[in-house]
Structures are given as structure tokens and as C-alpha cells.
Amino acid sequence: MPNDTAASDLIGVMALIAVFVTAAAIVGVALLSSTMGDAAPAMLARSVTDENGSIFIYHDGGDPLERGHFKILVDGEPKHFTLIDGAGHECETWTSWKTGQALVLSNDVPENPHIQIVAEGSGSWLLHDLGNGTAV
Numbered sequence: 001m002p003n004d005t006a007a008s009d010l011i012g013v014m015a016l017i018a019v020f021v022t023a024a025a026i027v028g029v030a031l032l033s034s035t036m037g038d039a040a041p042a043m044l045a046r047s048v049t050d051e052n053g054s055i056f057i058y059h060d061g062g063d064p065l066e067r068g069h070f071k072i073l074v075d076g077e078p079k080h081f082t083l084i085d086g087a088g089h090e091c092e093t094w095t096s097w098k099t100g101q102a103l104v105l106s107n108d109v110p111e112n113p114h115i116q117i118v119a120e121g122s123g124s125w126l127l128h129d130l131g132n133g134t135a136v
Contacts, residue, residue, distance in 0.1 A: 040125040041065060047115050047130045054106040055113060057081070057130070064098040065119060070127070072103065073116040081105050 043062030049055050057072065059065075071078045081103035083091040097103060115130040 041070075041119050041127065043127060045117055045128045045130065047113075049109070049113070052106070053109045054104055055109055055115070056084075057103045057115065057117070059097050059099050059101050059103075061099050064096040065117075066096050067094060070097075070117060070119040072105075073118060074105065074113045075110055076114070076116075079105050 041063040043065065044060040045057055046060055047055060047057045055074070072081055073079070082105075083094040083097065084102045084104055085091055086100035112131075115128075116126060117128040117130075119125045119127050
């Protein structure tokens with residue numbers, strides 16, 4: 001009995017299926033395993049300018065912001081603020097800005113300042129855009 005059937009067709013089809021399954025697995029892993037990055041901190045803030053011209057920015061709730069990981073821009077320029085705790089005491093050494101605390105800028109205060117709170121992480125996040133003492 002002559003054997004005129006060959007296994008090469010079956011092996012070729014199986015090899016082609018294996019190549020496509022492998023390629024689909026690589027593409028799926030590449031698309032689904034990308035990290036989303038850090039999430040932006042969620043916080044509420046409001047600014048007040050007192051009669052002496054000092055700017056107070058109050059942390060009204062949400063995530064605490066770690067010192068060195070956020071900037072406060074006044075008219076586009078970074079400024080250094082002093083932390084005032086919930087009892088009204090000035091803190092010279094502080095590590096985070098938490099709910100109930102305020103940051104105060106008492107010198108170089110422009111008229112009707114445009115204030116932005118920008119956090120750093122996997123990118124830069126604009127947390128708040130405050131103008132004339134109200135959230136914009």
C-alpha cells in the first residue's frame with residue numbers, strides 16, 4: 001500500500017498557528033501591562049489676601065502635599081511660603097501641608113495675584129488655579 005499523504009501540510013499549519021498565537025500574546029502583554037503612572041493628589045484649597053497684603057492659602061481637605069513635591073506659583077513665579085498650623089503657629093520645619101493648615105506669603109505680594117498649585121509626580125499636575133482669592 002503506497003503512502004501518498006504527508007505530514008508537512010499539518011506541520012506547516014501548526015507552525016503558522018503557533019507564530020500568530022505568540023505574536024498576539026506579545027502584543028497583548030505589551031498593551032495590557034503598561035503602568036498608568038501616579039495619580040494626582042486630590043485636595044481643596046482657597047486663597048485669601050489680608051489687609052496687610054499677605055497671601056494665605058488654606059488646605060481645606062484632601063490629600064496632604066509633601067514639601068518639595070509641589071510648588072506654588074504666584075503670577076507664574078515659584079514663591080516660598082511659610083506654614084501656619086491649625087492653631088495659628090508658624091512652623092519653620094515642616095514636611096507636609098495638611099488639612100487645616102495654611103501657607104502664607106508676606107513679602108513680594110503683587111496686586112490681584114494669579115496663584116497656581118502644581119504637584120510633581122510622573123508628570124506635573126495643576127491642582128488648583130486660584131485668582132483674586134477664588135478658585136477659577
